[in-house]
């Protein structure tokens with residue numbers, strides 16, 4: 001009897017965690033990066049819960065997008081300086097020889113510099129590669145990508161891995177990226193899970209609206 005009620009309780013707890021994860025996830029995708037920073041500063045436990053849920057989601061995928069970025073960096077000189085926006089558990093930094101600046105809202109690893117990715121403590125034109133791996137969560141995309149443009153040197157690389165279903169109009173998105181000072185170098189749209197986009201910085205971001213720069217929130221279904 002008590003075994004059965006313990007199992008029931010575990011199942012209820014699991015459901016509750018799932019529901020909280022989905023709620024947090026929705027908040028992150030429907031608010032600005034500043035809202036996300038405020039949310040996790042007020043409730044660091046929420047961040048850890050979010051990460052547990054995130055891990056559970058990506059474990060179902062055939063390949064982790066961050067592994068694609070690792071492979072990409074290993075083909076290029078280890079002397080390139082990297083900035084990982086929304087680094088999570090710092091898998092990227094731990095997997096390559098490059099110097100990697102790791103930014104996230106709460107430190108899952110001692111390597112993390114805690115900050116909002118819309119405002120990172122790096123000098124202008126100081127990095128060779130900027131990475132957003134499943135991290136373009138805030139609604140202020142233009143500001144966030146503008147920050148990546150600021151810290152990248154001219155000709156530097158921007159790598160974006162994002163959930164495929166978030167793209168409403170990939171063409172319009174890529175066009176908007178040109179206004180933000182990024183030329184498309186390659187795009188791998190072959191996975192049904194995530195797209196991998198490589199850009200090169202052509203110059204500073206041009207101000208003004210970039211209407212195509214939109215991504216759908218990535219909402220998870222109850223399972």
Ligand code: SAH
Nearest residue numbers: 033066086087088104105116117133134135
């Ligand atoms: N890049 C990692 C983690 C992806 S999860 C990987 O591929 O495994 C997305 C990460 O972005 C989370 O760790 C989340 O905390 C972080 N994030 C979301 N909004 C952020 C913000 N405004 N500033 C910094 N990090 C943010």
